[in-house]
Amino acid sequence: MTTTPRTRPAPTVWPALQAHDAPALIDFLVNTLGFVKTAAYTDGDLVAHAQLDWPEGGGIMLGSYKPDHDWSRQPGTAGMYVVTDDPDALYERVRAAGADIFREIADQEYGNREFCVRDPEGNLWSFGYYRGEPRP
Template identity: 65%
Template sequence: MGRMTYVWPTLQARDARALIRFLVDAFGFVENVVHGEGDRVDHAQLDWPLGGGIMLGSGSGSSTWQLPPGTFGAYVVTDDVDKLHERAAAAGAEILKAPADTDYGSRDFTARDPEGNLWSFGTYPGEPRK
């Protein structure tokens, strides 16, 4: 059995179904499950190919877990920054920072999705657990 993911970043969207399509097409997330009817998304899980993922839903309703749409930010590890940058740009992502090498050994770029959320993609996988 594979390693379980125990931390799931979450976000709310004005148009969750459109954001799901964008995140799949532009960034390469994999749609795992989407619950809801019509335009409303009660819960969606998008998996990241290298592990982990995000959960999201429509930004309205009576949930106690309400984050204003467009206020999310995440750093996502990828193994090919330049290829992902090209894919994101071709799909209409607003590129805020083109791919560049960092002083800590990563190659990163930053984009904004149509909801206003910020996404940084890079090769830095974090430090090993101590």
């Protein structure tokens, strides 16, 4: 089944991050990587919940780190892979912004073209055009 942006199902898996400085992480993800801030519920400098959508589909949720809560994850320990149709253009945008690129853009032996960047919290982000294997 071929899908278009109009027929793609709404995302049903939402990776969730916590951050020591959630407002700064949101700024980085929006201004440097290109996510779209769809929602952010704050209390001063604390972010109770934010939703950032990826323009090409999917998104993440994040909030301020609360070590005493049962849904607590150590900031800076996540690794994300994000699909983009134009990894070269995104790489140039990220490089121009001065982001911490730890793997330069390159063709991979398995057919992807990708690069990797570290966000200010230490999370790792890989961007490429590989969309995964088709479902059987």
